[in-house]
Amino acid sequence: MRRVVSLLTVAALAVPAYVASAAPQAVGATKSWVNHDRDRWAGSAGQTGASALTNPQGCDPIDPAQCMLPYPNDWFTSADPSSATGRRLDLNPLAMPRNISGAPIDPTAWNASDGFSAGSEMLTVVPGMTHNADLAKSRLPTDINLAVNDAPNLGVVLIDATTGKQWPVWVEIDQYTQEAGVMPAGTTTQVQQDLMIHPAMNLLDGHRYVVGLRHLVTNSGSDARQSPAFAAYVADYRRHTSGGDPRATHMAGVFGDLKEAGWTISSNPKDLFLAWDFTTASSQSVTGRMLAIRDDAFEQLGESKAQIDAGKLAGHAPSFTVSSVTNYSAKDNPNVVREIHGSFTVPCYIAPSCSPPVKCEQIPESPFDDCPSPGVFSYADPADPDSDPVQAPGGQTYDAAFTCVVGRTGFNSGQMYRPVEYGHGLFGSRSEVRSSPQEEMANREGMLYCAVNWFGFANADVPNAVLALSNLSLFPLLADRAQQGELNFLYLQRLMISPKGFATNAAFKRHGKTFINLHDGVYYDGNSQGGIFGGTVCAISIDARRCTLGVLGMDYPLLLPRSVDYVAKSSLDQAAVNYINAILKDPTSFDPTSVTDYVGYSNILDFFYPDQSQRQLLLDLLSTLWDRSDPDGYAGHMTASSVGGLLRDCTGQGVVTVDKVRPICPIATPDHHVLLQPAWGDHQVANITAFDEARTIGARAVGLPATSNRIGSGDALMASRLCSHEPHNNAANDPVDGNYCWKASSVFWRIKPIRTYPYDGSAITLFDGGPDGAGTPFTTDPPPPSDVPPPDTATNQDPHEGPRRACAAQDQKGAFFHLRHGYVTAPKQQFTNGHKPVGPPYFDGGWNGVCALP
Numbered sequence: 001m002r003r004v005v006s007l008l009t010v011a012a013l014a015v016p017a018y019v020a021s022a023a024p025q026a027v028g029a030t031k032s033w034v035n036h037d038r039d040r041w042a043g044s045a046g047q048t049g050a051s052a053l054t055n056p057q058g059c060d061p062i063d064p065a066q067c068m069l070p071y072p073n074d075w076f077t078s079a080d081p082s083s084a085t086g087r088r089l090d091l092n093p094l095a096m097p098r099n100i101s102g103a104p105i106d107p108t109a110w111n112a113s114d115g116f117s118a119g120s121e122m123l124t125v126v127p128g129m130t131h132n133a134d135l136a137k138s139r140l141p142t143d144i145n146l147a148v149n150d151a152p153n154l155g156v157v158l159i160d161a162t163t164g165k166q167w168p169v170w171v172e173i174d175q176y177t178q179e180a181g182v183m184p185a186g187t188t189t190q191v192q193q194d195l196m197i198h199p200a201m202n203l204l205d206g207h208r209y210v211v212g213l214r215h216l217v218t219n220s221g222s223d224a225r226q227s228p229a230f231a232a233y234v235a236d237y238r239r240h241t242s243g244g245d246p247r248a249t250h251m252a253g254v255f256g257d258l259k260e261a262g263w264t265i266s267s268n269p270k271d272l273f274l275a276w277d278f279t280t281a282s283s284q285s286v287t288g289r290m291l292a293i294r295d296d297a298f299e300q301l302g303e304s305k306a307q308i309d310a311g312k313l314a315g316h317a318p319s320f321t322v323s324s325v326t327n328y329s330a331k332d333n334p335n336v337v338r339e340i341h342g343s344f345t346v347p348c349y350i351a352p353s354c355s356p357p358v359k360c361e362q363i364p365e366s367p368f369d370d371c372p373s374p375g376v377f378s379y380a381d382p383a384d385p386d387s388d389p390v391q392a393p394g395g396q397t398y399d400a401a402f403t404c405v406v407g408r409t410g411f412n413s414g415q416m417y418r419p420v421e422y423g424h425g426l427f428g429s430r431s432e433v434r435s436s437p438q439e440e441m442a443n444r445e446g447m448l449y450c451a452v453n454w455f456g457f458a459n460a461d462v463p464n465a466v467l468a469l470s471n472l473s474l475f476p477l478l479a480d481r482a483q484q485g486e487l488n489f490l491y492l493q494r495l496m497i498s499p500k501g502f503a504t505n506a507a508f509k510r511h512g513k514t515f516i517n518l519h520d521g522v523y524y525d526g527n528s529q530g531g532i533f534g535g536t537v538c539a540i541s542i543d544a545r546r547c548t549l550g551v552l553g554m555d556y557p558l559l560l561p562r563s564v565d566y567v568a569k570s571s572l573d574q575a576a577v578n579y580i581n582a583i584l585k586d587p588t589s590f591d592p593t594s595v596t597d598y599v600g601y602s603n604i605l606d607f608f609y610p611d612q613s614q615r616q617l618l619l620d621l622l623s624t625l626w627d628r629s630d631p632d633g634y635a636g637h638m639t640a641s642s643v644g645g646l647l648r649d650c651t652g653q654g655v656v657t658v659d660k661v662r663p664i665c666p667i668a669t670p671d672h673h674v675l676l677q678p679a680w681g682d683h684q685v686a687n688i689t690a691f692d693e694a695r696t697i698g699a700r701a702v703g704l705p706a707t708s709n710r711i712g713s714g715d716a717l718m719a720s721r722l723c724s725h726e727p728h729n730n731a732a733n734d735p736v737d738g739n740y741c742w743k744a745s746s747v748f749w750r751i752k753p754i755r756t757y758p759y760d761g762s763a764i765t766l767f768d769g770g771p772d773g774a775g776t777p778f779t780t781d782p783p784p785p786s787d788v789p790p791p792d793t794a795t796n797q798d799p800h801e802g803p804r805r806a807c808a809a810q811d812q813k814g815a816f817f818h819l820r821h822g823y824v825t826a827p828k829q830q831f832t833n834g835h836k837p838v839g840p841p842y843f844d845g846g847w848n849g850v851c852a853l854p
Contacts (some may be wrong), residue, residue: 035161036260037253037277039253041074041249043076045090046246057094060075062276068617071617071620072122077278083285083386084114084285089110089116091111099608099609103473113281114281117280117627118204119554119632119633119635120620121620125195126213130173130219138217143746144741146168147743147749159257161209161210161277167209172195172785174196175193176787177191198558201692204644206279210254210257210277214270215269233251234267236251237265257277283661284650284656285386286633286634287637289377289483293347294490296349303315317495320345321343324341324342325340336442341403341404342402348396354396375480377483400452401453402450407444409444416515418445420441420522420524421522421524423525424529425527427458430453437801441814444810448508453488454485455488456483475626479625482533485629489537496522521546521818525547525548525817527804528550528684528685530549531553531685532549532552534547535552535635539631545672546672546819547673547675548816549676550809551684551685551803552676552690554631554696555626555689561615563683564792571603578598579598582598641697646671647668673824674762675764676694680717680782681781681790700764702754702765703766704716705745706721711841713840716765716841722741722744724782754824757824759825765840766840767806767843768843769843769844770843773795777845779795805844805853806850806852807830808828808850810853812824812825812827829843830850
C-alpha cells in the first residue's frame with residue numbers, strides 16, 4: 001500500500017539524466033538556476049475577501065474566457081505536504097463541466113492526483129486568434145514546422161522551473177468546431193477556439209513548469225491584449241506590491257522564473273501576454289496503481305518483489321486451460337498449422353467483479369461477449385488518495401480467454417517458434433490474431449502468436465465506454481479496467497515464456513516436445529490500440545524486452561479529435577436514419593450490434609456535454625485519469641533512454657517525495673527496446689503523437705529528413721510526400737487552411753538518425769502508402785495540420801493497415817524479435833521487378849510495385 005508513512009519534506013528536486021537525442025535546450029544559466037516556487041501557496045482555495053465571495057467556483061481570473069482556463073494550472077491545486085509533489089489537485093465541483101442535465105463532473109477521482117498529466121496540452125484563449133495561419137506571425141512552433149523551436153524570440157516558452165530547461169512545444173488553434181453533434185456548433189453556446197500548447201516530448205514527472213506567451217498577433221494583425229487580472233499581477237510585480245491579492249506573491253515567482261530565462265516582464269503584452277505554472281504528477285501517482293497490482297499478482301506466482309523488478313523468470317506460471325485445438329491442412333490455411341484456444345486465471349482487482357455473468361458466456365465472439373459489469377478498482381481504504389488497489393473481495397480471480405496461432409513454415413522440420421504476444425485494435429477482440437497480417441507474420445518469421453482481449457477496451461466494453469462518455473464522473477470505469485487488462489497481458493507473457501506454462505501442454509508440443517523457444521525471450525507486437533496501449537504494457541513488462549508498436553501514438557485525449565474512429569461522420573439524428581435504413585435494406589443480414597458503424601463516439605459525448613466551448617477542456621481533463629493506463633503516463637519510462645529513465649517501483653514504501661525516488665525506489669523493469677512503425681497520413685492515429693513518443697523514449701530514426709524523391713535515398717520520406725496539393729486550394733484535407741506542406745525537418749525533428757546498421761536500441765520507421773489518388777490501397781495526403789481527422793474518400797484512403805501488411809515491415813520485426821541477437825535493421829524492400837533497394841523510404845500497399853501482403 002502507498003500509505004503515508006512519513007511527511008518527507010519536499011525539497012529541490014534532483015535533476016534527471018536527459019536523452020542526448022532529444023534533450024530540451026537550456027535557458028539561462030542552468031547551473032545557477034533558482035526555482036522561485038517557495039511559497040507553498042493555497043491555489044484557488046486561498047482566495048480571501050471579496051474574491052472568495054464573488055468567485056465561489058474558484059475560476060482563474062487571468063483567463064476570463066472560461067472558468068477552468070488556463071489549464072493545467074496550479075491555481076486548481078492546493079498545498080499537500082503528504083503527497084509526493086507537495087501539491088494535490090483541488091478541482092472545484094462548481095467549476096467542472098456539466099452534462100446536459102446540469103450535473104457537474106465529480107472531481108473526486110481527479111483530486112487524488114498529486115499533479116497534472118506529463119503530456120497535457122496547455123489550454124488558454126487568445127481573443128481574436130482563430131486561424132493556424134496566425135501562429136507564424138506570432139513565432140509559435142507548429143506540428144508542421146517544429147524547427148521554429150530552435151529560432152530566437154519565440155512567442156511561447158515552457159520552462160522546467162525545477163531545472164531551468166526549456167521544453168520544446170508545438171502550438172495550434174482549435175479547429176474542432178464543426179463536429180456533427182446534436183445541434184450545430186454555436187447553437188447553445190459560443191464556439192470557442194482554444195490556443196493549445198503541446199509538449200513535443202513528454203514532461204518529467206513531479207516537476208513544476210512555467211508557461212509564457214508574448215507578442216501574439218490576432219487575425220486582424222493587432223497585438224493580443226492582456227486580461228485585466230493578469231495585467232494587475234504584472235503591475236504588482238513591477239511595483240513590488242501585492243495589491244492585497246495573496247496570489248500576487250506566487251505570480252511574482254512565476255515572473256521571476258521567466259525573467260531568469262531571459263524574458264522581459266513589462267506591462268506591454270508584446271513582452272508578456274500571459275503566464276502561469278503547473279506541476280506534473282509524480283510517477284508514483286500515475287503508475288503506482290498499475291505497479292501495485294502487477295507486483296501483487298506476480299508475488300502470487302511465488303516471486304519476490306526484487307525478482308519481479310529485475311525480470312527474473314522465477315516462481316510458477318499462471319494456471320491455464322486449453323479448451324480447443326484445431327490443426328489445419330495447407331489447403332485450409334496456408335499460413336497457420338494450428339490454432340489453440342483456452343483461458344488463464346488472473347487475480348482480479350476490479351470491484352464488484354471482473355467476471356461476466358454466466359449467461360453472457362453463451363454468446364461467444366459477439367460485442368456482448370463477457371458482458372462486463374461496471375466496476376472500478378477495489379481499495380481497502382477508498383478515502384485515502386494514495387492507497388493502492390487490492391484484490392476484489394474474497395480474493396477474486398478472472399478467467400481471461402486466449403487465442404494462439406502457430407505458423408506453418410518449419411513446423412514439420414523441427415523449427416522452434418519465437419513466442420509473440422499480439423495486441424488488437426480499438427474495441428476489437430483477440431480474434432484479430434487470426435487476421436491475415438498476423439497469420440502471415442507467424443508463418444514468414446517462424447512465430448507463435450497469442451492474444452488476449454484488452455479487458456477495458458475490447459468489444460465487450462463498448463457499453464462501459466458509452467456509459468463513461470455519457471457521464472464523465474464514471475470515467476474510472478475505463479481507466480481502471482484498462483489497467484486490469486494490461487495485467488492480463490503480463491500474465492499471458494509469462495505463460496508463453498515460462499517452462500511451467502504453455503510449454504507443458506500437448507497443444508504446444510510437437511512429437512512430445514514443446515516447439516516454443518524458451519531461451520530467447522517473449523516479444524510484444526501490437527497495432528492501433530495495440531500500438532497505443534502496447535506502449536504501457538511494454539513499459540511495465542518484466543518478460544517482454546522487445547516490443548513493436550504499429551500505427552501507434554499516445555495521449556488519447558489528443559488523438560480523439562484527429563481520428564476517424566472517434567469523430568462522427570453525421571449528426572445524431574442522421575445517424576439514426578442511416579441505421580434504420582440499413583435495417584430496412586436487408587433485415588436478414590443486418591447486424592443489430594453494429595450501432596457504432598453509424599453513431600460516432602463523439603456523437604455520444606457531444607449529446608451529453610453539448611457545450612462546444614468545453615470540448616478541449618473535457619478531453620484535457622481526461623488525461624489525468626487516462627494516463628494511469630495510457631502510454632502518455634509511461635512513455636517517459638518505457639526505455640532506459642527515455643526522458644525520465646526506467647520506471648521506479650515504490651510499491652510498499654509509502655508515499656515517497658519526488659526527490660527521494662531515485663535513492664529509495666528500485667528500477668521496476670529490465671530495459672526495453674521498442675520499434676515504432678507509423679503510417680504516414682494515418683487517419684486513425686495521428687502521426688504527430690508517434691513522433692512525440694519517439695522523442696520521449698529516445699528512439700532513433702530509420703532515415704533522414706526528406707531531401708529527394710529517389711527510392712532508396714536514405715530519406716525517411718520522399719520530399720514530394722510533404723505537401724497536400726488539392727485543386728483550387730479546396731480544403732479537402734484541412735477544412736480551415738486548405739493546402740499545406742510539412743517542413744522536411746518536422747517529420748523526425750530532434751530524433752537522431754541511425755548511422756550504422758544493425759542498430760541495438762529503439763527506433764522509429766515510417767511507412768508510406770503513396771499519394772492521394774495513386775490507385776493502390778492506403779494512398780493518402782499528409783496528415784492535416786489541425787485537430788481534425790483526415791477525410792476518408794475513394795482516393796484519400798486510410799493507410800492504417802499498411803505497415804503490418806508490408807513485407808519490409810514484417811521482415812524488420814522478424815529481425816528485431818531476437819533477445820540475444822535482434823537488432824533494428826534497414827530491411828531490403830522487394831519490388832515486383834525484383835529490385836531490392838536497401839534503406840528508406842519504405843512503402844506499403846503496393847505503391848510503386850512494392851511487396852505487399854493481402
